[in-house]
Structures are given as structure tokens and as C-alpha cells.
Amino acid sequence: MHEVTVVGAGLVGCLAALAFADRGHKVALYDARPDLRSEAELKNASLRSINLAVSARGIEALRSVDTKMAERVLADIIPMYGRMIHDLQGGQHAQAYGLWGECINSIDRAQLNRTMLDVIEDNANITFFPEHKLTNISLSRKDKKYQRPTSTFETKEGEERVVESDYIIGADGAFSKTRDRLQRYVRMNYAQQYIDCVYLELKIPKADGPDPFSISPNHLHIWPRHKYMLIALANGDGSFTSTLFAPPALMEQVCESQNTFISFFKEQFPDAYELMGESQILESYENNPRSPLVSLKCSPYNHKGECLLVGDAAHCMVPFYGQGMNAGFEDIRVLMEILDEKKWNVEEAFNTYTERRHKDLVAIVDLAMRNYVEMSHSVVSLPYLIRKKVDGVLGRVFSSAWVPLYSMVSFRADIPYSKALSRSARQDRIIGNIVNWTSFAGLVGMGALFYYKGRHLFGRLFE
Ligand SMILES: Cc1cc2nc3c(=O)[nH]c(=O)nc-3n(C[C@H](O)[C@H](O)[C@H](O)COP(=O)(O)OP(=O)(O)OC[C@H]3O[C@@H](n4cnc5c(N)ncnc54)[C@H](O)[C@@H]3O)c2cc1C
Incomplete structure (x- = not known):
């Protein structure tokens, strides 16, 4: 039995904890945030519901770790069979995603995370420590007091806790502290790019009447406007989470005042304006941040068998292929397969993971970047x-x-x-x-036709 420290109880960290625990290892799971299921966090979440698209890789990975948990979290997904393109006149044009009726699925991120934490709570092999912020890791016996790798956490009360374990899984997201510290031990190639796009979340409220959905829940709605776009994914209660993506300069310009923002919506997304309503648009305008989008690649992901990065900590991609979480979940499936293949020789498995997985992660980070042009421009x-x-x-x-x-x-x-x-x-x-x-x-056909017709015409003229 190994003792495993997992840093980050987001989606990927939770799946990692469950996967190691399922194989009989003892897992300590830490997160800087309070427990998402606490009253304060639940209140917070009800103000902002963010949904993600989960597709085959994510579903397959969830099932590979825990079929019951997968069943539970996938019970409320909403299938999306294609894109629904909204033109400037308010017309809607469907484009199917698959050739055989396949779909991706809208899922509530916070609910998914909470359900995973519930499952974790019932697992005797996992102990969850919220409000523990990682500040340092020490590997290769750098800290001579300890035989094994250590992670240092700062608690809510400001106390420092040093935890020893066999290895550390860094699942602490795009701005990972684990990755930051890991770079002291490995010659890590690292590339980070802020793209020329920021996003702002908005909401289409549920409709009054028997059908709570004011537009099709089974499509990912896109208002492509070449340099910027609006999208919307359905939530179970009939509302839609909508996101405006635009270059920072344009976002700043349209967000200059409430009036400029409303005028922009009326002109560019007239049907979305009607669906959201002015007060809802203004509420999002006032309360929601304009967030940057970052794309990140690094390699290697590990130091010996002591520390490994997974999820956004290892590969952060722009959200336009809907694959960030899916790829992160797939990391865990692939990692477990390699650990089993290497008979749990952890160092060999972590090295193999870096070698095998890197080309796939680079591919999806690049594809995600490419898909922005497809969604915002090419689809029309x-x-x-x-x-x-x-x-x-x-x-x-x-x-x-x-x-x-x-x-x-x-x-x-x-x-x-x-x-x-x-x-x-x-x-x-x-x-x-x-x-x-x-x-x-x-x-050539048209040329031949003109030639044939022309010859007849000229022939008749000069007869
Ligand atoms: C607008 C947008 C839309 C997206 N849409 C999709 C989509 O449709 N489909 C899809 O697959 N993906 C999507 N993604 C990507 C997806 O959200 C991420 O890939 C996914 O959440 C990554 O999960 P993670 O667990 O690796 O990281 P995170 O979810 O970021 O979790 C990291 C965890 O680590 C904790 N943490 C951070 N620092 C510390 C520390 N120092 N100590 C302890 N804990 C720490 C955090 O509190 C957090 O709980 C989208 C992303 C964005 C921004």
C-alpha cells in the first residue's frame, strides 16, 4: 500500500484520489478552498452555475475509475447533438456534431465536483483536507529530516503542516504551485500563452411556462461574429450558462458603461438579448469578472516516482474544444493503465506516462487553440x-x-x-x-459550355 498526497480537489484531483484509493492505496487529498459542499460555498455556487461539455473520453475515464460514481454524476447530463448557429437576424441553423447521432453532454461543474467529494467522503482510503494551501514540496530528500517526499500546506488558521508521503500528485490547476516547485527539481520545458481573448459569463434564465427551455437544450448555441462570439449550454433547471468571448480591447470598449454593453448586445445578439432580458445582462455585467484564457504546455510531468502533474496543472488549454476536463480525466485513466502495466513500479510508470502522454496533450492543446477560429468564424x-x-x-x-x-x-x-x-x-x-x-x-465544364454556346452564336452571326 502506498501513501499518496493529491494536491487539488478539483475535478481531476478528485478522480485521481478515487483511482488510487480504488487500488487500495491511502490517499490524503488537499485543497486550498473550503469544502464546496459547505453552506457558504453552496450559496456562492447558486449565484454562478458553470457548465462544461463532457464527452467520450471524460465518460470513459470516470467509468474506468468508479462505475457507480460515473452513473451518479452522469444521471443529470443534457445531451447536445450539435451546434445551433444564431445569425444576426435571429435565425437558427443546426449543425450536427456526429454522423451517427452522437452527442457531447452539458454537465454542471460544481455539482459534478460536489458529487465526487460525496463519493470520496464514503471512501475509507481517502481523507480530505479542505482549506489547506500548498506552499512547497520537497523531493529527493532535499529536506534531510524526511525519508520521503514532503508537501507543506498552510491551513486556514495560518499554521504550517508538513506531510510526508510516497509520492505527490499535483492536480492544482492552471496556476499550479506543485508545478512551480517541481521546476526546481527537473529541467522542465514550459510554455504559457495568454490568448487575445477574455470571457464573461452571462445567463439565460429559465422560461416561464410548461417548457422551461427557451431554446433547444440539446444544442450548444453559438452566436459567431468572427472576432468574438457568444455561446450557451443548457442547465437542468431550464436556464442556460452563456459565455461571451472577445478580444480584451473590444471587451473593454463594450464594457465601458451599462449603455455600451446593452447596445452591443442589442446590435450583435438581438435574440440573446431578448432571451436574457436587460436586467439579467446587467447583473452579469456588474458582478462577473472578465477572465483571461491561458494555454499551457510543459514537460516532463514528473520527477522520478516522487511527483507527477495531471489535469490543468500539466496542460491548460483554451476551452474551445470542450476538452480540458475530458483530457484531465483521461490523464487518470492512462496513468492507472500504465501503473498496472508497470506492476506499480511508480518511477518507471511516471517516466513512461510523461513519454507516452506528452504528444497527445500537445495535440489537444493545439487543437483547442485552432477551434476558436472554427467556432467564432469558420462555422458560417x-x-x-x-x-x-x-x-x-x-x-x-x-x-x-x-x-x-x-x-x-x-x-x-x-x-x-x-x-x-x-x-x-x-x-x-x-x-x-x-x-x-x-x-x-x-x-472546365463551364468553359466548355461557354465555348460550345459561343461557337454557335458567332457561327450564326457570321453566316
Ligand atoms: C470558460 C471555460 C469553459 C470550459 N469548458 C470546458 C468544457 O466544456 N469541457 C471540458 O472538458 N473542459 C472545459 N474547461 C476546462 C475545465 O474547466 C478544466 O480543464 C478543469 O476544470 C481542470 O480541472 P483540474 O482539476 O485540473 O483543475 P481545477 O478545476 O482548476 O482544480 C484545481 C484545484 O486545485 C486547488 N488548488 C489550487 N492551488 C492550490 C494550492 N496551492 N494548494 C491546494 N489546492 C490548490 C483549487 O482550489 C482547485 O480546487 C473550461 C474552462 C473554462 C475556463
Whole structure:
């Protein structure tokens, strides 16, 4: 039995704790925040409900760790079968995600986290310590007082607690302290990029009347406006969590005053303005922050068998592929598979994890970045729609050999991200050739037609 310290009781840290405990190890789970299930936190959460899209990789990983917990948290998901594009005139146009009726699913992040904490509470192998903020880690017996790796936490009362364990799993999110400290022990390559986009959360309230949903709950709604966009995902109570993404300069400009913000909404998202209502828009404007979006890659993820980074701490991506949490959950499934494969030789397993997992994580971080352009701009461009049609036709005709990229990423947990990326590059080249040759053939056909018609006309003129 190993003693494991998990830093961060967010979504990925909770799954990591459950996975290690399930294999009989003793887990101590720490988080800087108060318990999400406490009264104060519940009140806080009711003011801001954030939902995420969970897809095949996330679901598969949850099931691989605890089928009962997976069943419990997935009971309330809302399937989304495609995008619903809202144009400037208020028209709506559906675009299916999959070729065979597949879906991604809207899930309440806080509820998911709380349910995982409930399951953790019932697990005798896990002890949860909220309000414990990691301040340091010490590896390789740097601190001679201890034989094993240590983590230092600051408690709510300002006390310092040093905890010894066999290894540390850093699941403390995008601004990970574990990662920061780990860099003292490994030559970590590290790249962080703030993209030219910030986001603001808004809400579409539930509708009065028998149907609480004012727009389809089974679509991810997008108002693409090229340089910025608004999206909305359904919540179980009939409301929608909506997010405005825009470059910081534009966001600043439209947020100059209540009037500028309302005018912007009326002009650019007239139907969303009606759905939200002016008072709801202003409430979000006043209370919700404009948050930055960061993309982050690093490697290696581990130091020997002593410390390993997972989830956003290891790979933070912009949210446009809806894969951050899914990839984090998949980290845990892959890690457990490698630990089992290496017969729990932890050092060998952590090294192998870094080697095997890195190319997949780089692939999804890059794909997420690319998808911003697709969601905000391409979804309404004709060349994109033509290519998507061709992609779909090929996927239907050659179903075993051809899978569109979105389907590989979102519906096929068996295809690693890096394979999905390389396969899609090949498929893209083929689609490009088909589109080019079809356009060329069309031009030749039109040329021949003009020539034929022209010859007849000129022939008659000079008769
Ligand atoms: C706008 C937006 C939309 C998104 N949409 C999606 C989506 O649709 N689908 C999807 O899959 N992903 C989505 N994501 C990404 C997803 O939210 C993250 O990938 C996921 O939450 C990462 O989980 P995590 O557990 O690694 O990190 P976090 O959820 O950030 O959890 C980290 C935990 O560590 C704790 N912590 C931090 N520092 C310390 C410390 N020093 N000591 C102790 N504890 C600490 C924190 O309190 C927190 O509980 C979205 C992200 C954003 C910003």
C-alpha cells in the first residue's frame, strides 16, 4: 500500500484520489478552498452555475475509475447533438456534431465536483483536507529530516503542516504551485500563452411556462461574429450558462458603461438579448469578472516516482474544444493503465506516462487553440461548410476508415489525440484535393459550355 498526497480537489484531483484509493492505496487529498459542499460555498455556487461539455473520453475515464460514481454524476447530463448557429437576424441553423447521432453532454461543474467529494467522503482510503494551501514540496530528500517526499500546506488558521508521503500528485490547476516547485527539481520545458481573448459569463434564465427551455437544450448555441462570439449550454433547471468571448480591447470598449454593453448586445445578439432580458445582462455585467484564457504546455510531468502533474496543472488549454476536463480525466485513466502495466513500479510508470502522454496533450492543446477560429468564424463560411459536407459524405461512405476530426476527438476515446490530429491532417489533404479537383472540373465544364454556346452564336452571326 502506498501513501499518496493529491494536491487539488478539483475535478481531476478528485478522480485521481478515487483511482488510487480504488487500488487500495491511502490517499490524503488537499485543497486550498473550503469544502464546496459547505453552506457558504453552496450559496456562492447558486449565484454562478458553470457548465462544461463532457464527452467520450471524460465518460470513459470516470467509468474506468468508479462505475457507480460515473452513473451518479452522469444521471443529470443534457445531451447536445450539435451546434445551433444564431445569425444576426435571429435565425437558427443546426449543425450536427456526429454522423451517427452522437452527442457531447452539458454537465454542471460544481455539482459534478460536489458529487465526487460525496463519493470520496464514503471512501475509507481517502481523507480530505479542505482549506489547506500548498506552499512547497520537497523531493529527493532535499529536506534531510524526511525519508520521503514532503508537501507543506498552510491551513486556514495560518499554521504550517508538513506531510510526508510516497509520492505527490499535483492536480492544482492552471496556476499550479506543485508545478512551480517541481521546476526546481527537473529541467522542465514550459510554455504559457495568454490568448487575445477574455470571457464573461452571462445567463439565460429559465422560461416561464410548461417548457422551461427557451431554446433547444440539446444544442450548444453559438452566436459567431468572427472576432468574438457568444455561446450557451443548457442547465437542468431550464436556464442556460452563456459565455461571451472577445478580444480584451473590444471587451473593454463594450464594457465601458451599462449603455455600451446593452447596445452591443442589442446590435450583435438581438435574440440573446431578448432571451436574457436587460436586467439579467446587467447583473452579469456588474458582478462577473472578465477572465483571461491561458494555454499551457510543459514537460516532463514528473520527477522520478516522487511527483507527477495531471489535469490543468500539466496542460491548460483554451476551452474551445470542450476538452480540458475530458483530457484531465483521461490523464487518470492512462496513468492507472500504465501503473498496472508497470506492476506499480511508480518511477518507471511516471517516466513512461510523461513519454507516452506528452504528444497527445500537445495535440489537444493545439487543437483547442485552432477551434476558436472554427467556432467564432469558420462555422458560417462557405468553404468550411463545403469541406464539412465532403468530410461527412466520406465518413458515411467509408465509415470504418474515415472519421471526421471532431468525432475522433469527442466521440472516440480509443483514438489518442495525437493520432486524431495526424489522421485528420491526411484526411484534410484528401478533402482539399477533392474540393480543388471538383472546382477545377466545374470550371472546365463551364468553359466548355461557354465555348460550345459561343461557337454557335458567332457561327450564326457570321453566316
Ligand atoms: C470558460 C471555460 C469553459 C470550459 N469548458 C470546458 C468544457 O466544456 N469541457 C471540458 O472538458 N473542459 C472545459 N474547461 C476546462 C475545465 O474547466 C478544466 O480543464 C478543469 O476544470 C481542470 O480541472 P483540474 O482539476 O485540473 O483543475 P481545477 O478545476 O482548476 O482544480 C484545481 C484545484 O486545485 C486547488 N488548488 C489550487 N492551488 C492550490 C494550492 N496551492 N494548494 C491546494 N489546492 C490548490 C483549487 O482550489 C482547485 O480546487 C473550461 C474552462 C473554462 C475556463
